[in-house]
Amino acid sequence: MPAYATNMRLKFPILALILEIITIILYAVFVTYDDGKGHGHEHNTNHTAKPMELYPMFQDVHVMIFIGFGFLMTFLKKYGFSSVGINLLLAAFGLQWGLLMQGVWHMDHGKIKVDVFKMINADFSTATVLISFGAVLGKTSPVQLLIMTILEITIFSINEHLVANTLGASDVGASMIIHAFGAYFGLAVARVLYRPGLRNGHENDGSVYHSDMFAMIGTVFLWMFWPSFNSAIAESGPEQLTAVINTYLSLAACVLSAYAISSLVEHKGKLDMVHIQNATLAGGVAVGTCADMNIQPFGAMLIGVVAGIISTLGFKYLTPVLASNLGIQDTCGVHNLHGMPGILGGLAGIVAVALGKKDGGFATMQAAALASSLGFALIGGAITGLIMKLPVWGQPPDQNCFDDSIYWEVPEADEESDGSLAPADHSKNKTEA
16 A cells, blocks of 8 residues: 555545444443433532533533634645634544543443533543644644544543542643643654654645634634633632633733734734734633632733743744754644643642642642643653554645645635735744744
8 A cells, every 4th residue: 555545535434434333332332311310420510400500611612622723723824624624523523432431430320421511521522632633733634633533532531530530630721631631642643743854844834814814713712712611610609700710811911921922022023923823822721720729810810921921932932943853843833822831730730739729639639630641641642643654544745735635625716816815925834844
């Protein structure tokens, strides 16, 4: 078989249908509706009394997963179909698989009882895959990405159970178990799938005016709904409100620092759209671990300011170093938006718990949770990358990377006029490598 067998006529339909059939069979055996008669197996039993209490927050998280993440990755000038379309594919399968993988740890008489709380957690597990997707965006096939989804969510569920149940660590907004995990899992996969032929960049690995505008849609949706993401599984009542307020203020402060640093480091003080699309969200990531803790509003704002600074500087200076020196070609810069701010969130959580901002918390357990998330991510990502590297999955050759036409029917008119809507081609490459 050739190294690049990109024809998906059989392999993709067969894999997708087999995965769905297996999932349906597993649901038939293990999954049922929640009857409201839980036996204390949930992380948060406060939500079992009112079945639809969490539905508004579930909607917010759902919008983040399908619109926020999907459109955030549409910055590539010839990869919009894949960014939004494959995002939908992975999220739709991921939430089904995530509900199973997380539910297996909380079975009630041999059954996984589905409620809105479990649906939110299933969306959370899917978020890890979409973060990792950003690291390998444009360089992988849909078949490879389905394989990544199965393996990553399985590994994520093990780490999540270890952190939340065994270690008893607090990570309500999932800075560690989702953002840091998803970022470093994706970076490990990207390292294993390193392409020497792309070390000097690719003509399609960049944006045009209208593709950056589409990406800003994702940014704004994520920014608006992030307080729901960080507070959805918090204890109902004051702690949930605290998580909303802390996230709200951290995001706002982050915008100011991201804009300021972008202007400071760019030519003639101009703003860089790459920074605005991504670094403005870092405050939501970084405040996640201690979102429901009594860190005071100024503490949340301080975390947001620091997150905006390190994220923007990461895009400007660190991403090129990772690509050139370590062979990590991070297409979307997930290290800067999710990786470093996720670690910052984990460290902030350790400090907050050590200062007594969380009742019953232990700083050592917080540190162990951060180490566990990074360890599972790096080792699991490397193993997953090796499996994804098998030629049978049909990854695109270097010359066809970052191009929808290899896996999608693309209207000819769009190909012919590509760039015509862009008075200035921002060929700024996310990796700048």
